[in-house]
Amino acid sequence: MQDQILIEMKGVQKWYGGYQALRNVDLIVRKGEKIVLCGPSGSGKSTLIRCINRLEPIQQGSIVVNDHRLDDSIKAIDVVRQDVGMVFQSFNLFPHMTVLQNCMLAPIRARRIGKSEAETIARKYLERVRIGDQAEKYPAQLSGGQQQRVAIARALCMQPKVMLFDEPTSALDPEMVKEVLDTMIGLANDGMTMICVTHEMGFARQVADRVIFMAEGQIIEEGAPDAFFRNPQQARTRQFLGEILAHH
């Protein structure tokens, strides 16, 4: 069965001044797919997902999200951002708003739904990330793991078709990594389409349909996690896996 294509990147090139961050990247993501992006720092994996919701502009190539071609028009960027949720390494919760207000703002402002409906949605997703009882607190009163789960709930409140995760556990103390990964696994089991930039290879093994390895702005290798970890084809991939698995 050919599932619906949600994201299609073709020949994407991106420069920061003279430095090329993405080289001719092609990527197709189908509905329900879970993809883990890994690679050394500076390999362009974060840049790649930040191009999908146009936090970064691209200079060449094309990106289509849910049949909407992403160009420079505000309208196109708008439409795409409504379909794409994102979770950041540093949470980026709004510190002057309560957890509940963090979750209600975007549905009210961007989807223009009523306050009470927004609150119902917010409480539902806060419940789902098991943080419903903290709704009235401010982000600074929560632990890192709790904050990241709020950030996930906040993104879900916009009811996106795809979720992008940009190293969601890298800023967390070790004992809090699991609660965030469990939340993400729950999301994956519910059928959410996900692209995760992460070094959590256990998560990749358990959840990913495909693991993609990037280096120097290029996709070097991709495959199902079993094959990818057991029998990587490229020397660059083997070297990387050797390095990160050695200290895990």
Added chain:
Amino acid sequence: MTPHFGLPEFGFLLRGLQWTMLLTLVAFVGGCTAGLAVALLRTCGHRGVEWITRIYIGLFQGTPLLLQLFVVYYGLALTGLKLDAFVAVAIGFTVNASAFLGEIWRGAIQAVPRGQTEAAMALGLHYSSRMRDIVLPQAIRISLPATIGYLVQLIKGTSLAAIVGFIELARAGQIVSNQTFQPLLVFGVVGAMYFILCWPLSWWGSRMEARLALASQR
């Protein structure tokens, strides 16, 4: 006979104090409104607009306030626009304040972490909501000590308005002093009035600063 410093003289100083406060209020409210526009234009991301705003700020920060007051009062009179002294200095101080407050708030807007704007964009929030709901509430908090500090400067700075014949507190003091030949007493009272106006603000500002420093440590 030379009058002594008594109740009528004190009343005259109080009226001067009123004008000082009114001028400060008008200049501060006007300066805040225009300064917000300056700060937003200065950070709007459009190169040409940012450049023009930069020149505007540089012009008013880089020339003496006295000169700016002369231009508004005497300069505009030459073009046939004869302004009341209060209106003229109010315009001068407002425009000047807009440049200084604009620059203070520009810094505060840029001090809000980039991740805040990125998270708002990723959630599909437009520029107006990003500014109103996310960036400005945090920027105002960051800028509060500097803004209060500027307000204190403004209160004292309004004494320059005397130069075009506007009778505010400092000028009122000068007049009373000339009448009574009691400069130490008169200017002592004038100084105390400025102090009572400014010191609580300064105190509030530094308390705010301490609280912010504490919050950023968390």
